[in-house]
Amino acid sequence: MPTQNKDKYTAEQKKKAAHIEDSYESKGVSKGEAESRAWATVNKQSGGGEKKGGSGTKKPASAKSHDRKDSAKRAAATKHGAPRNKGGQSLDAQTKVDLMQRARGLNISGRSTMSKQELISAIRKAA
Template sequence: MPQGDKDKYTDKQKRKAEHIEKSYERKGVSGKEAEARAWATVNKQSGGGNRSGGSGQKKSSQAKSADRSDSARQAAATRKSGSRSASLADQTKEQLMKKARAQNIRGRSTMRKQELISALRRSN
């Protein structure tokens, strides 16, 4: 499929892109730029042209069941501890980085997650 070919898009996606394009043109955007923005919007919303068979991987029913029970177990542990805030180990590196920034911990930008946890514990 050559670049710019819209054959893989559904009729609904094509109508949506056309509508978005007209909206941009009413706002004074050039025709070529309006078309590019419209298709970019459609791609962002729907992940591009729909292909037969669907896209992405499907989880097995066993994997879904395992995920649900893990989630339930984690929720029960949170309720049991009486604390809604996650422990440091349960937080993402980005969340830990925000806390380290708020506490002005030096060298935080080069720290790994475990190092951030240790530094945050030492600072309290």
């Protein structure tokens, strides 16, 4: 059953719920069931009552832009063989396949014929 207090909802949400409720009632659904379905739909679509703040609302646009660029740079670096975090996994603990991918990202020539130890040496020299 829907809650009686709808103060936290915006006018748009209330209007949408009323429209949905009318639609259900015109299809023969009881008043209570129509109201329940209408508010369930509004909650599903908008996440409930009016929200104050939220994720990232206090961060200035310039900081958001900087963070997006920084994230893109990290993603590109990871794609090209850089470790995902600063500590990273030690080269000795990585598989040969991982080392090959990293060597490919560093454009190390002759990597396909190298042993695991040779790959580790080449990566350390290139990095």
